Amino acid sequence: MGVVVATATFARITVLIATHAPLDSDAVTYRIYADGFQWWPLFDHGIFSGNFSEREPLFPMVVNAYFQVLGSSDFHLRVVSVTLSIAVVVVSVIAARRRLSWWPALAVGFLVAVSPPLIDESVRGLRLELEMLVLLLLYIALDRGPAKRPLLDAVLVSVLGAAMVLTRTYYLPLFGVAVAISFLARYRPLRRAIGLAMLAALIMISAEAAHRIGLYAHTHDVFYDTAVYNRWNANDEYFRFHRPLPHRELFPTLAEYQKFGLYFGPKISTIQYLFDIHSPQEFVRDSLAGSREIFETVGAVVVRTRLGALAPAGTGIDLAVRWLVLLGLMAMLFRVRRHQRLAIIPAMVLTWWAMTAFLFDHGLLELYRHTWQTFPLALIAAAWLVESVVRIVMRRFHLNRNYARWYRLARSNFDLALFPIAVGLALAQATLSSRFLLGDVGLLAIAIGLLAYRRPAVGANALVLVVSVASPQLAAVAAAVALVAVLARERPAAQSLLPVLVVAPLALAISIAAGRLSSAALLFAVTMLCVVATVAVVARRPAGRVQLIWWLAAIGPVAGIVSAFEPAAAPAAALAPIAVIAAAWLVLRGERWALAVGLVDLAIVIFVDPFFAWFAVALGLGWLIVASERFPGARPRLAAAGAATAALGLLAGGASLSATSPTGDVGWSTRLASTDSSITQQITADRRGDNHLWIYGSRSSAFTDYPVRVVVNGAAITDDLNSYLATGPPTWVNLRLQTTPNPGDQVRVQLIPTGKPNAIDRYIDIGGVYSHVAGMASAGTHAGTYLIVLGDDSLPLAPGGLPEPMVHGRWQLPMGEGLPGELGAPVTGREQSETWRIWGAALRITARNPFGLGPSALGIALNQSDGSIAPGLSARDEYLQAATEWGWAGLAGLLILLAGAAWFAWRSRDGQALVLLVLTTVTMVGESLLLDPAGAAGTWLVVGLCLTAGAASRSTSRA
Numbered sequence: 001m002g003v004v005v006a007t008a009t010f011a012r013i014t015v016l017i018a019t020h021a022p023l024d025s026d027a028v029t030y031r032i033y034a035d036g037f038q039w040w041p042l043f044d045h046g047i048f049s050g051n052f053s054e055r056e057p058l059f060p061m062v063v064n065a066y067f068q069v070l071g072s073s074d075f076h077l078r079v080v081s082v083t084l085s086i087a088v089v090v091v092s093v094i095a096a097r098r099r100l101s102w103w104p105a106l107a108v109g110f111l112v113a114v115s116p117p118l119i120d121e122s123v124r125g126l127r128l129e130l131e132m133l134v135l136l137l138l139y140i141a142l143d144r145g146p147a148k149r150p151l152l153d154a155v156l157v158s159v160l161g162a163a164m165v166l167t168r169t170y171y172l173p174l175f176g177v178a179v180a181i182s183f184l185a186r187y188r189p190l191r192r193a194i195g196l197a198m199l200a201a202l203i204m205i206s207a208e209a210a211h212r213i214g215l216y217a218h219t220h221d222v223f224y225d226t227a228v229y230n231r232w233n234a235n236d237e238y239f240r241f242h243r244p245l246p247h248r249e250l251f252p253t254l255a256e257y258q259k260f261g262l263y264f265g266p267k268i269s270t271i272q273y274l275f276d277i278h279s280p281q282e283f284v285r286d287s288l289a290g291s292r293e294i295f296e297t298v299g300a301v302v303v304r305t306r307l308g309a310l311a312p313a314g315t316g317i318d319l320a321v322r323w324l325v326l327l328g329l330m331a332m333l334f335r336v337r338r339h340q341r342l343a344i345i346p347a348m349v350l351t352w353w354a355m356t357a358f359l360f361d362h363g364l365l366e367l368y369r370h371t372w373q374t375f376p377l378a379l380i381a382a383a384w385l386v387e388s389v390v391r392i393v394m395r396r397f398h399l400n401r402n403y404a405r406w407y408r409l410a411r412s413n414f415d416l417a418l419f420p421i422a423v424g425l426a427l428a429q430a431t432l433s434s435r436f437l438l439g440d441v442g443l444l445a446i447a448i449g450l451l452a453y454r455r456p457a458v459g460a461n462a463l464v465l466v467v468s469v470a471s472p473q474l475a476a477v478a479a480a481v482a483l484v485a486v487l488a489r490e491r492p493a494a495q496s497l498l499p500v501l502v503v504a505p506l507a508l509a510i511s512i513a514a515g516r517l518s519s520a521a522l523l524f525a526v527t528m529l530c531v532v533a534t535v536a537v538v539a540r541r542p543a544g545r546v547q548l549i550w551w552l553a554a555i556g557p558v559a560g561i562v563s564a565f566e567p568a569a570a571p572a573a574a575l576a577p578i579a580v581i582a583a584a585w586l587v588l589r590g591e592r593w594a595l596a597v598g599l600v601d602l603a604i605v606i607f608v609d610p611f612f613a614w615f616a617v618a619l620g621l622g623w624l625i626v627a628s629e630r631f632p633g634a635r636p637r638l639a640a641a642g643a644a645t646a647a648l649g650l651l652a653g654g655a656s657l658s659a660t661s662p663t664g665d666v667g668w669s670t671r672l673a674s675t676d677s678s679i680t681q682q683i684t685a686d687r688r689g690d691n692h693l694w695i696y697g698s699r700s701s702a703f704t705d706y707p708v709r710v711v712v713n714g715a716a717i718t719d720d721l722n723s724y725l726a727t728g729p730p731t732w733v734n735l736r737l738q739t740t741p742n743p744g745d746q747v748r749v750q751l752i753p754t755g756k757p758n759a760i761d762r763y764i765d766i767g768g769v770y771s772h773v774a775g776m777a778s779a780g781t782h783a784g785t786y787l788i789v790l791g792d793d794s795l796p797l798a799p800g801g802l803p804e805p806m807v808h809g810r811w812q813l814p815m816g817e818g819l820p821g822e823l824g825a826p827v828t829g830r831e832q833s834e835t836w837r838i839w840g841a842a843l844r845i846t847a848r849n850p851f852g853l854g855p856s857a858l859g860i861a862l863n864q865s866d867g868s869i870a871p872g873l874s875a876r877d878e879y880l881q882a883a884t885e886w887g888w889a890g891l892a893g894l895l896i897l898l899a900g901a902a903w904f905a906w907r908s909r910d911g912q913a914l915v916l917l918v919l920t921t922v923t924m925v926g927e928s929l930l931l932d933p934a935g936a937a938g939t940w941l942v943v944g945l946c947l948t949a950g951a952a953s954r955s956t957s958r959a
Helices: 002-018 025-036 058-070 074-096 102-114 116-121 128-142 150-165 169-186 190-219 224-240 254-260 270-277 280-295 308-334 340-361 375-397 403-412 414-428 434-454 456-469 472-490 494-511 519-539 542-553 555-565 567-588 593-608 611-627 635-655 827-832 835-848 858-865 878-907 911-926 933-947
Strands: 668-672 679-684 692-699 708-712 715-718 731-736 746-753 764-769 776-779 788-791
Touching (some): 074 128, 128 340, 169 190, 270 280, 308 375, 308 593, 434 472, 456 472, 456 519, 542 593, 567 611, 692 708, 715 731, 746 788
Antiparallel strands (some): 679 746, 679 776, 692 731, 692 764
């Protein structure tokens, strides 16, 4: 403990001594309030005086107490936050001891002590540290057994609650949820628990009411603080971020804003801000996106600028901490039925994230300062998960008292070490020099062959993972060796392998795509055939099939680990949806251990995979549950819950079709470097009051001999656009129109270079996006739309930095790391290209090329067919992808393969195989699944399971 505290003290004092910058404006305000604070009377300049504008009074009171001893100065204000930050480290260890043994608790304290964001925040003189301290004290008071004096316990909790809301009012919901969970879990009978919780809430609300009475005395508004924050947020979005918010009557004019500042304007409530100025659909969508963004800030060493060469290690540590936090919170919720108080930490963390997610997504909250209040509690959840897993393993295998048994178990399962060896050899190929590649191939063939021979089910799963991350050549070799090994081990009758021939039409079509043979197509076909045959041979026996499903359920976390260690292998996470269904099937068979694994798989799907994978997983889970015999009476409720979940997903996905937050970067730019070049943009005015022309661009130099004339409807509005443009990165500039167009009027804009432009140091660049925008036409380009738009004196920007018209009607999904086959495409191209246009272009290409374009040729063809589609994209539909690259014969072969697999699974009434097949076929509607090696490997595995469904139907039909 002493080492942890000493580390925290040394780190913070060192930064404090080295800090010479002036205080933040908020810290200056707090110092003024602290200097004016009086301890008595309470309602004059005291804690209930409401004399601190929109700020809550507890932090000024604490600062005043420090100033009474140290004196008032900027440095002493920093001392306040530094000492409170050190106290947070100590109390974090004490809070962690509620659930952890000493060493994990000290680890939590150490991570809080060395966290760079918390060290940096500790010297700012703000209230973050006080908030964290009060939250930790509340958790300590709530997560314990029944008190001998319940009334005193309720009073203590209420005092801490009063401290919370007098530090930040928005902790009211968090306090209510946490207290309700704690008291209902600790006290019986129910009416006693409710009474104590109501007593605690009443005292806390009394303190809050006293504060609001003071506010009313000074401002004549009980909710002055929330109204000010709402006004601030709305004005910030409208005037600083230039977002096109509705209800102009709820905003001041630009002149009023510039004269009176951020807080000026009509009073608006929280309901008006969230659901009038914004919308319920937008609130749900952006809260989901904000939750993901907050999750991505969690880590131990998130400030990596100080790590130098160790930055990659810091990235790995952050990733590990982030996922341990998420899984720890999920595991605590999973154990709530046995230990109700475990829900306290998830409730506090998730409630705070939910309350800040929307504003954080809109750029209205500071990173760390407004989102990390529950960071120590999140670390406790992560440490609890790690310690629980270690204890379960030790108890399961008697590690603490039976080393001989563990040794025998390890020796008998020594061949399982070939699994990570095979995957490691596949990953190593990307970093090996060419002279070692042959040796790597040989070692991988030996490892996968031995594993497939000794443990066919494990070998088949290892093969799927190897195919997901290896090169096509290595994948084909591994698949062929694994097939030979399982054939030698199982010795199946030749007749039993006849169903595998359903793969032949697709393999043949791939091999001769575009009317020519190619090595890439042959390798793909060989890998497909060998993986399907290997899985089919292994799954013929009931025991082998069940073992295959066991290992398949765990392949999601393994794929996630592989992706973490080798970012280039990120598509391996595409196996997670199949793993979710496998884990669910095992849970319904009574395998309780699979629930935890399935939750991990599901988390990977939610945070990594695209939207169609979500939808397919939800559909598959619903099918399994409704068909299960374990929940006959609960089916209506389960169906209702599934429908609600699907509605939420569709709401989030549907909301993403309208104005979302795109990347702030342009997709492409056009250079005007000669007098022969020009730009023409035709714009249809769509609202009143748009009297400015906004242009996104830059100029090469400050020379004045290459001016660009801007002509609007035949009349020049400036002869020197260059004087408006910056010489650095492109920026938005605006030119006032001579007349204001009415809605429906056509505005023709021309940019014409004059003087002596050249391509070396006298040119301008005008940005563009890949989207085609309704009401805009960019003559002379088929690559999309120039960033030349109409607006008023504030440009209508979406949250990401592009004009609002540029992001309407695009298929921009709310979460997911990217679509299969598009990881190599430009980020701007992936986000700005419209799925509808991609599908249309792919259909036209298919009609013109009945024999296909050949493997990996569609990305270039789409861009050549329609310039608004960025290069390197997929068809975003596997059926279209197959038709365009492999021809009509390839599409027919794919349909024959899926239909044959469905027929074999349906004939044997194998519900589990059918669900996996539905998962795959539905995902293919919105993703070019076979472009990613992991998606292809997962597809071949599912087909192999379906083709031999009849051989094991009796043992696999329980779900």
